[in-house]
Amino acid sequence: MVHRPDLSLKRLTPSNHDELLFDDVLWVDRAQYEHDQFVARMRERGVEVFLLQNLLGEALAASDEGRQRLIEVTASEFTVGASMVEDVRSLLSEMPAEKLATHLIGGLTVAESGLDLTRLRSTSVIAAAVDDPGLFVLPPLPNTLFTRDSSCWMYGGVSINPMFWPARRLEAYNVAAIYRYHPMFAAEDFEFWYPELGDDKRFSIEDFGKSSLEGGDVQPIGNGTVLIGMSERSQARMIEQVARALFEKGAAERVIAVVMTKDRAHMHLDTVFTMLDRDAVTLxxxxxxxxxxxxxxxxxxxxxxxxxxEKDFLSAVADAVGVPALRVIETGGDAYQQEREQWDDGNNVVALEPGVVVAYERNTYTIAKMREAGIEVIPIEGFELGKGRGGGHCMTCPFERDPL
Incomplete structure (x- = not known):
């Protein structure tokens, strides 16, 4: 599952990009072109690719219950205010499914909402304070581009992740609606590792967000093992939650927690470590x-x-995947170039099959080292996509993988 750059990225401005966790504003038309090329390269290699916004719209069209449930958790007293919650829910309920999906991801401004502020100003302090029709009723979710984070699939089940920054937490509700209500998933038998489904088949969200986990830190590496980074955005409490759920169902036999420093430059494990082949890694x-x-x-x-x-990280991974030792391809270049290429997601590559990866073409030193080691590298442009600090690994959420 991927998300094509959309309305949410058009909402980025120099004044709000920090709040929305971007380092810069994107030229969206160019980002769409780059993303389309990325998807095309995957499809050429036999990967079945689904677009998140399409899946969300189809889920909303397929289930009135799912539509209403998503509207309730998205437009709550805590997100739109107690005085306006019924009005906002009502206008969202009237939207066609495709338009609703667009605004649940792209955000909804006061002007777009059509809310009667003249009427609401006498009953709502929020409405009374509005002095700009461009203010958001629902915030945009531009980080939806990085589909790896909001959910992650491990050994026959999925974790819907409570993410670290408030600017990203609504993303998880959108993917929850897909997995719970889209016809492609509704009839399938799979586990929800987190959060649990209640007796009424609803998600328990009371504690959602009190501790955090993001899918960029989660790497199922085979042989019943999952790597989970303890990073800036994933905490030990959530690692234990996921490990317990996996162990109780016998889905995994080992979780390796990777204790990292907390730093924006390497916010997730997959920004500094990914698998290239059965026995090859880049770091x-x-x-x-x-x-x-x-x-x-x-x-x-x-x-x-x-x-x-463990004695050390690499020997633990080698032991888990069942090889004597790993072939290690480090970020390329001298110390300065290594830092630049790590920042530009030189290690954040996605393997389409063992030994075949997609990488941003700008990371020339790291790509050269991968090719010298026998890895086939499919280069893609990422001048705009990369401004969000995420490469091909971040931009993909695999539902199903062929076993090694």
Whole structure:
């Protein structure tokens, strides 16, 4: 699942891009072109690609219950205010499914909403304070571009992730609606690792967001093992939640927590480490040489977990995937170039099959090292896409993978 750059990215401005977690504003037409080329390269290799906004619109059209539930959690007293919640819910309920999906991701301004502010000003302090028709009733969600983060699939199930920054948390509700109500998923038998479904088949969201997890930190590497980074945006409490759910169902036998420094430059594990082949990885040495690896396995004698600290990260991964040692391709160039290419997502590549990866063409030193090691690299342009600090790995949410 990917998300083509859309209305939400057109809402980025120099004054709000920091709040919306972008380092710059994007030329959206160019970003759409680059994203289309990325999707085309994947499809040429036999990857079935779904567009998130299309899936969301189809889910909303397929289920009145799902539509109403998503409107309720998106337009709540905490997001639009107690005095306006009924008005906002009413106008969203009247939108056609495709238009509703557009605005749930792209945001909705006062002017676009058609709300009668003259009437509402006498009953709502929020309406009374509005002095700009361009203000948002619903915020845009431009980070939806990075579909890896809001949900992640592991061994026959999915985690819908409570994300670190408030600017991203509504993304999770959109993907929850897809997995719960889209016809492609509704009839399938799969687990929800987090959060749990209640008896009424609704998500338990009371504690959603009190601790955080993002899919860029989660890497199922095979043999019943999952790597999860303890990074700027994923916390140990959520790693334990996911590990417990996986172990209880016998879906996984080992979770390796990767203890990282907290830094915007490497906000997720996949910005500094990804798999290239069954026995090959790429990593940014300035970060990965200092990480710690802690393995969680199912506990014995009544304990929830059995926890061991590994000698080092790379040997733990090699042991988990069942190889004597990993082939390691470090970020290319001298120290200055390595830092530049890590910032430009040189290590954030996505493998379409073992030994075949997609990478931003600008990371020439790292690509050269990958090719020298026998990895086939499919280069794509990313001059606009890369401004969001995410590469091909960040922009893809795999539903299903062929086993190794």
């Amino acid at each position: 940014y040495p300035q970060v990965m040489r200092s990480v710690r690896a802690i393995s969680l396995r199912p506990g014995v004698n009544g304990a929830l977990f059995h926890v061991t600290e």
